[in-house]
Amino acid sequence: MTQPLSSRRTPLVLLAITSLLGACSDAPPVQRRPNVLLVTLDTTRPDHLGCYGAAAGVTPHIDALAESSTLFDRVISTAGITPMSHASILTGLNNYKHGMRTFYSDKCGHTLKDSVETLPETLKRSGYRTAAAVSAYVVSEIYNLQQGFDTFLTGVDVSSIDITRQQKHATAWDTTGLTNSQRRGDFTITDALNWLEESPDDPRPWFLWVHLFDVHDYSLVPPTEFIEPYGITYPEQGTKLVGMRGHEWREKMYDPELTWMDAQLGRLLEKVKDSGQFDETLIAVTADHGQGLLDGYKRHKWAKHRLLYDWCIQVPLLLHLPGEQAQARVPDQVRTIDITPTILQYLDLAPGQELEGLSLLALMRGESEATPRMAYADALNLYDAHSPAKKSLPEGHYDNLYAVCDGRWKLVWREEHPENSELFDLAADPLELNNLYSLEHPEGQRLLAQLNSWEATKVTPPEGGGAEASAEALKALGYMGDDEEEAVEDGESRDEDSRL
Numbered sequence: 001m002t003q004p005l006s007s008r009r010t011p012l013v014l015l016a017i018t019s020l021l022g023a024c025s026d027a028p029p030v031q032r033r034p035n036v037l038l039v040t041l042d043t044t045r046p047d048h049l050g051c052y053g054a055a056a057g058v059t060p061h062i063d064a065l066a067e068s069s070t071l072f073d074r075v076i077s078t079a080g081i082t083p084m085s086h087a088s089i090l091t092g093l094n095n096y097k098h099g100m101r102t103f104y105s106d107k108c109g110h111t112l113k114d115s116v117e118t119l120p121e122t123l124k125r126s127g128y129r130t131a132a133a134v135s136a137y138v139v140s141e142i143y144n145l146q147q148g149f150d151t152f153l154t155g156v157d158v159s160s161i162d163i164t165r166q167q168k169h170a171t172a173w174d175t176t177g178l179t180n181s182q183r184r185g186d187f188t189i190t191d192a193l194n195w196l197e198e199s200p201d202d203p204r205p206w207f208l209w210v211h212l213f214d215v216h217d218y219s220l221v222p223p224t225e226f227i228e229p230y231g232i233t234y235p236e237q238g239t240k241l242v243g244m245r246g247h248e249w250r251e252k253m254y255d256p257e258l259t260w261m262d263a264q265l266g267r268l269l270e271k272v273k274d275s276g277q278f279d280e281t282l283i284a285v286t287a288d289h290g291q292g293l294l295d296g297y298k299r300h301k302w303a304k305h306r307l308l309y310d311w312c313i314q315v316p317l318l319l320h321l322p323g324e325q326a327q328a329r330v331p332d333q334v335r336t337i338d339i340t341p342t343i344l345q346y347l348d349l350a351p352g353q354e355l356e357g358l359s360l361l362a363l364m365r366g367e368s369e370a371t372p373r374m375a376y377a378d379a380l381n382l383y384d385a386h387s388p389a390k391k392s393l394p395e396g397h398y399d400n401l402y403a404v405c406d407g408r409w410k411l412v413w414r415e416e417h418p419e420n421s422e423l424f425d426l427a428a429d430p431l432e433l434n435n436l437y438s439l440e441h442p443e444g445q446r447l448l449a450q451l452n453s454w455e456a457t458k459v460t461p462p463e464g465g466g467a468e469a470s471a472e473a474l475k476a477l478g479y480m481g482d483d484e485e486e487a488v489e490d491g492e493s494r495d496e497d498s499r500l
Contacts, residue, residue: 033347034322035281036123036207037272038339039265040089042082042135043216043305044287046075046316048258058255061266062285062318069283069320070364074333076375076405077289080305080312082136083143084378085288085336086211090118090145092340092355094376096456099463100143102384108459112144117352119340120148123207126349129199131206133192135213136182149209153191155183171219172241173234184220185212185264193271200275210268214261215291218253222260230256247303251294279322282346284339287315299431301394306379306387308403308412309432313377319360321346326364333407334360335375374450377403382416383459396420402456404447411437411447415457423447 046052049059051066078088078095087093087100091112095101099113112118120130131151137158139145146152160180177184192210214220221227221234232252235241241249265285272278289305289312296311297303305312315336319326337357344351345359358373379401381387390398400415410432412422423437423444437444451457 032203033127033205035205035277036128036343036347037268037281037283038089038119038207038209038343039268039283039285040086040209040211041215041261041265041285041287041316042211042213043289043291044258044261044316045290045293045311046287046314048255049316051318052316058259059262061262061269065269065283065285065320066318069285069318070326070328070330070360072317072319072330072332072334072360074331074407075286075315075317075336076333076377077287077313077315077336078377080289080307080377080379082138082216082288083145086139086145087112087143089286089288089336089339090120090209091116092119092337092351092357094337094356094454094456095378096376096454096458097356099460101378101380101459103138103386105380105383105385105462107383107461108380109462110143111463112147113463114144114147116147118148119343120207120209122148122344122349122352123347124148124150126347127204128207129202129204130208131192131195132209132211133188133195134209134211135185135188136211136216139211151195153188153195155187155191156181172239173218173237174220175223175234175237177220179219182213182216182220184222185214185261188212189264189267192268196271196275210265212261212264214264215254215257218249218257221253222257226260227256232256247294247297250291250303254291254293281320281322282343283318283320284343285316285318286336286339288336289313290315299433302397306381307394307397308377308379308401310410310426310430313403319364321364327366330360330363332363332369333373333375333405334363335373338373372406372408375403375405375407376451376454376456378456380459400457402451404451406447409443409447411444411451413448413451 048054050056050063051071077085079085081103083103084095084100087098088095091098093116098116099109100111101108102110104110124130130149131153132149133153134140135155137154137156140154140156140158141152142158155178171179177187188210192208195208224234227234272281291305292300292303292311294303296309300307300309317334319342335357338360339357341351341355341357342360345361363369381393381398382400396414396417399417402413402415404411408425408427410424410426414420421437422435423441424432424434425436
C-alpha cells in the first residue's frame with residue numbers, strides 16, 4: 001500500500017523536535033536534512049529509457065533507480081536548448097522570468113539574472129554545502145549558472161575560449177574525453193566522486209548537481225573498447241558527416257552513448273549507496289531537452305533539438321524521496337519548473353522568490369488536480385545570434401516560437417508570422433502531424449490568451465552578468481549557424497524520406 005507523504009514528519013519538524021530534546025543531556029543529536037542529488041542528462045528522450053518502455057538493457061542503472069522512485073509520464077521543459085532549460089530547472093521559473101532567453105543576443109537576456117535566487121543559493125543559506133560537476137561550457141559561469149555553488153567544476157577553461165572571434169573547431173569522434181568546450185561523462189563523474197570524498201566527516205548535508213552531456217553529439221565518444229560490442233567502428237577522428245549520413249550516425253550512436261552515460265551515473269549511485277547515504281538522499285534525475293533523431297526528421301524535418309515539438313521538450317523525471325514510498329507513476333502533465341519547489345517543500349525550506357513551478361508532492365501521494373498545469377517553452381530564433389540559419393531550419397521555424405500546452409492541447413505560436421502557428425490535439429495526434437491552427441479555433445485562442453497573460457513575448461536587454469558566449473564553442477556543440485549535419489548532400493532534399 002502506498003504510504004501517503006503527508007504521514008511523514010518533515011525534516012524541519014524533526015529538527016524542531018530534536019532541538020527541544022537537546023535540552024536533555026542524554027538527548028540524541030539533531031537530525032540533519034537529507035542530501036540532494038540533482039542529475040541532468042543532456043539531450044535525453046524519455047522513450048529511450050527502459051523505465052519509460054524502451055528496450056531493457058540500455059539504461060540499467062536509471063531503471064533500477066526508478067524502482068524506488070516516482071516516475072512522471074509527461075514532463076515538459078522550458079526550452080530545447082541547454083542553458084535556458086537548466087536555468088528553469090535550477091530556479092523554478094520560466095525563461096521570461098529568470099531572464100535567460102537566448103545563447104547570445106544584444107537585444108535580450110542571455111544569462112541568468114543575478115537577482116534570481118537559485119536552488120543551490122537557497123540550500124546554501126540553509127546550511128548545505130553545494131557543488132556542481134558539469135560537462136559543457138553551456139552550463140557554466142558563461143551563463144551565470146554557478147550561482148550558489150561553493151564548488152563549480154566544469155573541466156573546461158572558460159578563459160581559454162576566444163570570445164572575440166570565431167576560431168574553427170573540428171573535433172569529431174574524439175576518444176580522449178576532453179575538448180575546450182565539453183568533457184565526457186567519466187571525467188565529470190570522477191570530479192563528483194572526488195568532491196564527495198573530500199569531506200566525509202563534514203556534518204552538513206550536501207547538494208550536488210551533476211550534468212552529463214554524452215548523447216548530445218559525437219564530438220567526444222566513448223572509448224573504442226566500449227563501443228566495439230555494438231558493432232560500431234568510428235569514422236576517422238575529425239570526420240564531418242553531412243546531411244542524412246550525419247542523422248543516421250547520430251541515431252546509431254544515441255543508445256550506446258546513453259548506455260555509456262548511464263554507466264557513469266551508476267558509478268555515482270554506487271558511491272552514494274556504499275557510503276550509506278542512499279536512504280538519506282533525495283535524488284532527482286531529469287533532462288534539459290530531447291533530440292529529434294530520425295523520427296523527428298521524418299515528422300518535422302529536424303533531427304536535433306531547439307524546436308518545440310514533444311520529441312524535443314518532453315523529458316524524463318524520476319524523484320527518489322528517502323524513506324518514502326510514493327506513487328510509482330504520475331500520469332499528469334508536469335514541468336521541469338516544478339522540480340525546485342518540490343525539493344524545497346520536501347525539505348521545508350522557503351524559496352528566495354515567488355516561483356512559477358508547483359510542488360509535485362501532492363501528485364506523488366496520489367492526489368488529483370482539478371486544473372491541469374500549463375507548460376511553457378520558447379525558442380527565440382530571431383533574437384538569438386547563434387540560431388541556425390533560416391536556410392538550415394525547417395520552413396517557418398526561423399521565427400520566435402512560443403509553446404503553451406495543457407497536456408492535451410498544444411499551441412506553438414510564431415511571433416513574426418502568426419499565420420504559420422501550429423495547434424495540436426495531442427490526445428488524437430500525439431505525433432503532432434495534424435496542424436489544426438486557425439485564428440478562429442477556440443483552443444488556439446484560449447492558449448494564446450494564456451501566453452499573453454504571461455507577457456512572455458516581452459524581452460529586456462541583457463544584464464552584465466556572465467560573459468559573452470563564444471560563437472565557435474557553440475558551433476562546436478552543434479547549436480548554431482550553417483550546421484553541416486542540417487545541410488543536405490548533393491541529390492538530397494528535406495522532403496526525401498525514403499531512406500528513413
